[in-house]
Amino acid sequence: MSSLIWLPFLPLLGTLIPLITARFSRTACAFMTAALPALTLFLVLTHAGDIFQGERFQAALPWIPAIGLELAFRLDGLALLFSILILGIGLLVILYARYYLSAKDSIGKFYSYLILFMFAMLGVVLSDNLIQLWFFWELTSISSFLLISFWGHKTEARKGARMALTVTGAGGLALLAGLLILGNTVGSFSLQDVLDSGELIKASANYPIIVVLVLLGAFTKSAQFPFHFWLPNAMAAPTPVSAYLHSATMVKAGIFLMARFYPALADTDLWFMIVSLTGLATFLVGAYIAIFQHDLKGLLANSTISHLGLITLLLGMGTDLAAVAAIFHIINHAIFKASLFMAAGIIDHESGSRDMRQLNGLWKYMPYTATLAMVASASMAGVPLMNGFLSKEMFFTETLHQASLGSLSWFIPVLATLGGVFAVAYSMRFIHDVFFNGEPINLPKTPHEPPRYMRVPVEILVGLCLVVGIFPSLVVGDLLFAAAEATLNGPAPTYSLAIWHGFNFPLLMSVIALLGGLYMYHNRHHMFKFQAQFPTSDPKLVFEGVIQYLTNKASRIIAFTENGSLQRYTFFVLAFAIVMTASTLMKLNTTAGQRPEIPLDALSITCAVLLCVSALATVLWHRRRVIALLTLSVVGLIVSLAFAQFSAPDLALTQLSVEVVTVILLILALFFLPQNTPKESSPRRVVRDLSLASLIGGVIGTISYALMTRPLDTISTFFTENSKTGGGGTNIVNVILVDFRGFDTLGEITVLGIAALGIYKLIAKMRLYMPSSDDNGLAWSEDRYPILLAVISQSLLPLALLVSAYIFLRGHNMPGGGFIAGLITSVAIIQQYVAHGVDWIKTRLKLDYQIMIGSGIGIATLSGLGSWVFGHTFLSSWFDYFYLPVIGKFELASAMVFDLGVFLTVVGATMLILANLGQLTTSERPIQKEHD
């Protein structure tokens, strides 16, 4: 059973083989490529016996069961039939392509794409889950794009591939929407559940939407009218691709989809109307156009469209027997059309042309190939003793037994017969125009028979045409029956696969079709003359025009929304955010919650007033940048006071030291940036921004207030309880940082290091204009390093480092720790830079800050990895208490090593940024004028 899971993945593995073996001879490559598909075919066939007995194999690997995602495969009659077609014809195509492709073509790449496509197709037919089915469906579109565009140097190959991808890809999106609605309606994405819920689906209000969307997917894939135009354009592909994709597999995927969902979606008036009328239109249009093609492959492509229409029409008739006929015709069409494409490829390959105006009288040059092609054509035309005749007879019979159009139902058999007439006419053209009808005209090569083994696949397929045509129930009886049962999700109707049913109406229709077709072909010159009166419209040009139009419209919309103004984008993003939050906030009934508030005191009010005044001053004077910076630093100081007041000493210390480095950074930056901002916002923009900013501020304030006045249900109890016993420290914040959430901290210091290195790279080679005076024209002070500052800072350094060490060591139990100690150390070093200049420091302090960052992150990671040695998870900490004389009891914890890493990273990162920026003011003096 589990082998079923691997079934489609064997070919996936096989995509690598041609790439590896392409270095050997082409024959070796072909054989090795064929090995895995052959094995897969063998495995599939081992299940055949049980399936004929009515069994169904299913296997699934759950992935995300909660939302119905799983890797699920099923092998029932329908899947078996399609698997045999995909793998069997695929193997023949591998053999055929070995001879078809020239030495210039990369055979490894070709086979790899081909096998990838085979994998995708197998995935589609074996899927037991809707989403998974869709995934493989899209994969067939993509891999067929690669195959059609295999000769990418040709314009028509690129255009054809793009068109095929656009049409089938768009259909795929519709299908996805349809399948999602379908899955939600049923409540399950499992295919079996969907097939068993036919009644529920048809009763649902979503039914019409589902049917239309799913059928859009099927019709685009199977080139049904009006989406049929991509198929003839895809003929730019190498012929083995056409033989495979456009006869047996890819275009049949749409048919497969309709057959697969037949029990779930069919059997309603809506289905019959859409499916049968689309099928009928496609059947007639394709057959009619086929007659007038001069390109051999163009004729076959349009005939394929017509036959796909025929199958669709059968699936839309609504009788069980029609469904059986449809499946039978799937088999027959795959066999004769693949052989015809291959024959066309041989003719093209050995004569150098596919144009039927040049190809004449080839019978003399390649009698053997001609015979094979004629038999296959006869099958396409529906001549007795061929397989095509049998299913066409069944088709004619079913057209007589349907009533989908009410009193107008008699139209269908009449039009079906007309389509049959066309089919005989174009089949006749394929035989007579190519193999007889005088002598070849201006062929690039003298035609001759192909290599022996190039003919083998055609021989096998033509042989099948005859064998199935003569002994139908013996050869395909079981397969057809099993597939029909799977399609109907119930017992198959009784039918007879005999050649002779006596003189009856369908036989008469066949006879009319044969004679009418011969007559039509005989008088083809009149028809060509008649057809020439119509203006020719190339669907390719129309399609390209539509695409061009859409592209132009899209770029106009983009030009409107994306005008390159960051201010505008920021405004849009913020406005959108406010709409989203405010609408949710309105649902909250009261602003204030139940939690009692802390009473106000005078100091807090004073601080708050100071904060508000400085914040407003920053905004008010933001164009005078130095002043704005000063008021900003006041805001920062009060924020750190706020942290101190509300019981967060660690935060207060951090904020304070960060404040210092931030202000130094911004002052340094201001040296290089203009010191004033020009007034350029229009009053309208100021009002707009002010309104938005106040609105957001109000909303954030409201959320904050609502949050704070509501009771808290925290998860921090765990940390409080385990801080001492589990982490060995009494400062819970620090224990969280270095122990409980140590992995987060590791990530954070890594980000810090990356940011610092990024800044270092940005600073390097920065060519900045250095002003020699401030904006008011005042020269800078001559006294670069005031002696007083130098003396004091020098004596402060050891003190600062001592404080830093103290803060670091006590961090685990009292406010402090690596972050804060690192920042204090940085401030102490920066002070030396400020007091003495970079050159003075450089000779005395030889620290490589990059190495410092690296070793910091390294130490932190290693301290985490260390716990693996003792069999614990990453970053588990260890601690114990020791006694030393003089010092007394002290604690050692592995978390301190981690904190050391944090310390080093913080110092390294801060210094790398500031020291390098500061260096710009001294050693490097790029003398460059402004260019604005």
Place this chain on the structure above:
Amino acid sequence: MEGLYAFCVGLLTACGIFLALRGRTFSVVIGLTLLSYAVNLFLFASGRLKLNAAAVLGESEQYSDPLPQALVLTAIVIGFAMTAFAVILAMRARADLGNDHVDGTLPAQPGDASKKSGGSQ
């Protein structure tokens, strides 16, 4: 107290956003700094305000919520790195593009004062 705190957070947010919407890089950096103050205060307040309740075992009767504090602590440091990155980027942009507008080009307004931004030598 909570109301006052919330008011301050809201005011800082508004000031930060107004400055972040300006057209010159330095104003945007200042705005982002103000905004990050507001965000840090906001996140901190999600652990609720408590007086004399430092999250150090044995120091007080009850403890403030340590988790938001730990998150905000790293956020402050990362916020510094972000400010630094933004301001250095602004300097680099000015060095390479010759102006300090956020779009990299000066808005085409006749008779504006943008020429002053470069300073004079």
